[in-house]
Amino acid sequence: QERNAEAQRPSLVLQPIAEWEPDNAKWGANYPREYESYARTALDTTKTKFGGAFPRDYLDEFPQLVVLFAGYGFSKDYLQARGHAHAIEDATNTKRIKVPVNAGTCWTCKSTDVPRMMAKIGVKEFYAANWHDLKKDITHPIGCQDCHDPATMRLRITRPALREAFQAMGRDIDKATHQEMRSLVCAQCHVEYYFKTDPAEGKKNYLTFPWANGTTVEAMLEYYDAMDFADWTHAVSKTPIIKAQHPDYEVYSTGIHAYRGVSCADCHMPYRTEGGVKFTDHHVRSPLLNIANSCAVCHRWSENDIKTRVEAIQTKVANARKATETAVVQAHFDVAAAMEAGATDDELAPARKLLRHAQFRWDYVAANNGMGFHSPQECTRILGEAANEAQQVRILIARLLATKGKTAAPSHPDWSTRDKAWAAVQAFVKGQPPKMLP
């Protein structure tokens, strides 16, 4: 009976929170349950079959990534993500940050200080700044300020890139429903992006989401191809490559849960009841660590059945991914072999175009979190197309090599471990590629 009162939450605000308040602890004084659960995102020892919050070293586990990202930061250092509380620490420590100058843009998705700084110095100026100069002002990891209005606690969009991406699609993000907002706050960060530098528009390293044509992999490829964009030139095959980064929202949008209106927060921040109080669990993490509150609310199967099914889906994606990676790696080396045989850039253009597409398709799935669970059929479809394209590259190269009088299959360097793959790739970076043709 008395606990009925507990359930009827009065306005608990003890101290008003200042606009742009970056300090999560200050918010926490008013909302202790949310704060305490948020604080648990610091935990980094949980493991699931394909995910969880611990710094899994992707390059040790999947040496093929070293080849796939040859000549780019991701072949040096690439770890599995941990909880939100680690964002600043992890971004600071990664070897992908360049010294002495790195884009300020990299801070955008790591800290509650970002909206404050953007309001202070301006959005364009924030992006154009040097990462190392901003560092002293960026001290609070992802937290309350990123998703909430301090006055009303309503969800709000604090990152301009998402708002602009909606505009580019002709949509108005202010018309989003409450349920959509429960995913859109995540879509501020868990999306594919690139840095746009365009002196005409006064933009330098301007954070942009490539959504003008839509958020599918095809729509993004069309977008990037139209502007001839590349993040880097592949060290082995000299192909202009687009890096895909965590298109979680985009992949999710094609899945059955998005179709049925289930939001990110429904699974990753389910309600929890303590005493008589129902609140949102701010320990954002893998739902497989909390199936009861997350999935089982809608799916009245046993927890074990749920886990088994998710892993079965993920295993199929993991296998398809492996097969695709092998094909794409081989395609890169094959192209290099054609270069060894003296093929010109013109001759290689069709193969490189296909290879660029294959790699982006693959990365769209690989870089997205959850090993395909967010949209099983879509991820499997895209990986199938990527493999198909990569093998077509190899057909083109086999024919090209034939015209150069080379009839044997190129012998690729060993990439079976991280170290071997690194050594193989460095040879290309240094301009001393190994001999692959007899």
Added chain:
Amino acid sequence: QERNAEAQRPSLVLQPIAEWEPDNAKWGANYPREYESYARTALDTTKTKFGGAFPRDYLDEFPQLVVLFAGYGFSKDYLQARGHAHAIEDATNTKRIKVPVNAGTCWTCKSTDVPRMMAKIGVKEFYAANWHDLKKDITHPIGCQDCHDPATMRLRITRPALREAFQAMGRDIDKATHQEMRSLVCAQCHVEYYFKTDPAEGKKNYLTFPWANGTTVEAMLEYYDAMDFADWTHAVSKTPIIKAQHPDYEVYSTGIHAYRGVSCADCHMPYRTEGGVKFTDHHVRSPLLNIANSCAVCHRWSENDIKTRVEAIQTKVANARKATETAVVQAHFDVAAAMEAGATDDELAPARKLLRHAQFRWDYVAANNGMGFHSPQECTRILGEAANEAQQVRILIARLLATKGKTAAPSHPDWSTRDKAWAAVQAFVKGQPPKMLP
């Protein structure tokens, strides 16, 4: 409770039904609702985006099938299935039936007279008989006798092949639950099969399901490879091919509905109420023609939302299927080109083995009904692997051609319409293949 239900049923029986009674109308006298709905399977004018009950001509619509089945009956005549009431008529009229001798086995899944005849002349003898000789005894299309015990109306297995397949897997079909039986009656026919001829075991055209290692596509390939089975040798590439036929039960078994215990009858024979009485709708058909009773009882979405989602799933499978078909067709022609260049069977063995696998994988999905809906991720995965294998065939051939001094891509004959494809294929059948190399 069991006895309650039992107690009510016999009171409805007006006239006892004889064991092996093939005449559906006789059963119908006792169960008019079931009979009347069954009779509606004669309707053949319903269309859905990818299915429905009308004699869609697959070869007109997908000319690539003419090439894929080159040298086999399916390249002559292949229609979409209609309702159960048409089974005898359609099997009689298809040009796939050989004259004057055709396996009696072909009758197995078409008529209620089959259990009666098997009881009379023996199972082995039935299979070994000539189709044309059995014809006069096979007059009643698929019906009550195929699924029901006339004394109790319980579901029962009337086809030995399914019982034997369970034995081969080490399972006992008599232990199946009531809910499993609601799918297993369909699995008597809606499954992949082959005709086993083994004089040692006294078997001729003995209907067998290739399930000893399991029912996945991998398990079946392993099974067929171990016995070096082929239905025919492909007219273009001279590859030994296994035909996959409607593995509906096998594909369904990998999907989410089977995982959650939803049976074929739940969707294809949903309950219906008339005058306050609930009965099983025996108008077996596409559930998309009856979403309200079929899907919408479990899925409380709008009918339109359900249909849209199903079609989105199917469209992805249809596109993947098309891409795979193109790759497999090209692989067949490429192999033929290598033969033109003088490649030996030994040289071609690895390519043909891959091609055999690619084609079976593709057909496992293509021959299964529902355009992948029964298991979207699994179908998409398999198609991806098939395309990958087919392109690998083409890499091998490009290299082989190179060793024969042929550096240009082979030019394939035109297969863009049914007639053109037929002409192209006939040239190979007649041993006068077109010139594909310069």
Added chain:
Amino acid sequence: MAWLTLAPLARGWRIATFGGLAVALGMAIVVARISNAASYLTDAPETCMNCHVMTDAYASWQRGSHGHVAVCIDCHVPHSNPVAKNAFKAQDGLRHSWVYLTRQEPQVFRLSKGAVPVVQGNCLRCHADQIAMVRLAASSERPCWDCHSNIHGEARSLSASSQTLRPQLPATGLPWMKR
């Protein structure tokens, strides 16, 4: 009568036992008071609302297909005879009170094993006529709500994010961003 005064027991044991009983009785009165015990003798759904943790079940029942035709105990208590009915009520009620008062309620509520046949039996009780033709009554492996999942609406339980029950506030944007 010796067993009533517990004469065979040592004095200390007697005091402890009667003391314990007294405390238990007192607690029972308190529990009865807190929990509106008298209301459990009735069949009104509001009874179940004595516990806020039943709110989601109540709300979903109200919105579900039976909100106007059946009350909680029509489904959740056996109706074969009054003895079975009240015995089940007492046994279940006591367990729930214990769980509730000790704050051990799970995050997600599910029918207990014993409750499944009770509920299924009640579906049959009302709908026997309609399902006489089909072999559903015999099917103990499959409860009716496998298909008729809307009895309580779609997403239920203590921790369901029942959007329908929450006010739909419009989203807000930042002024400096709108430019």
